[in-house]
Amino acid sequence: xxxxxxxxxxxxxxxxxxxxxxxxxxxxxxxxxxxxxxxxxxxxxxxxxxxxxxxxxxxxxxxxxxxxxxxxxxxxxxxxxxxxxxxxxxxxxxxxxxxxxxxxxxxxxxxxxxxxxxxxxxxxxxxxxxxxxxxxxxxxxxxxxx
Numbered sequence: 001x002x003x004x005x006x007x008x009x010x011x012x013x014x015x016x017x018x019x020x021x022x023x024x025x026x027x028x029x030x031x032x033x034x035x036x037x038x039x040x041x042x043x044x045x046x047x048x049x050x051x052x053x054x055x056x057x058x059x060x061x062x063x064x065x066x067x068x069x070x071x072x073x074x075x076x077x078x079x080x081x082x083x084x085x086x087x088x089x090x091x092x093x094x095x096x097x098x099x100x101x102x103x104x105x106x107x108x109x110x111x112x113x114x115x116x117x118x119x120x121x122x123x124x125x126x127x128x129x130x131x132x133x134x135x136x137x138x139x140x141x142x143x144x145x146x
Contacts, residue, residue: 042136043121047129056124064117071110078103 043049043057082103085095122133 038140039118039121039133039136042133047125047132049124049129053124057121060117060120060124064113064120067113067117068110071106071113075103075106075110078106 040061049057078099082096082099085093085099089096118137122130122137125133
């Protein structure tokens with residue numbers, strides 16, 4: 001077998017193993033909870049918000065949806081650049097390291113934007129509502145992954 005064919009065969013086997021790993025992981029591991037959805041359900045269903053709070057919350061959610069989508073698209077582009085770097089370097093070279101750093105930067109921006117959104121939602125609440133909201137945030141951040 002030539003070197004090129006051997007490399008292609010290894011790449012195909014690695015790709016198929018990765019796909020199999022994804023399927024096994026999805027079958028065995030529980031689906032992650034959607035913390036954001038839980039917080040929004042709490043705000044909309046469990047806390048009694050007045051009309052003003054609802055209107056402000058709707059505006060916050062619309063603004064954050066745009067920001068989150070932009071960051072998710074940026075992260076997708078970062079991942080595509082990482083894939084290109086891996087394909088070009090076939091190892092942890094300088095392009096791969098730079099692409100990983102870019103991914104981490106975007107992930108950090110998304111996390112910071114999410115926290116800003118959480119605090120902005122909290123700022124709409126009355127004193128008796130913040131305690132319930134704070135408990136839900138703490139629970140979401142400390143919940144067991146299983």
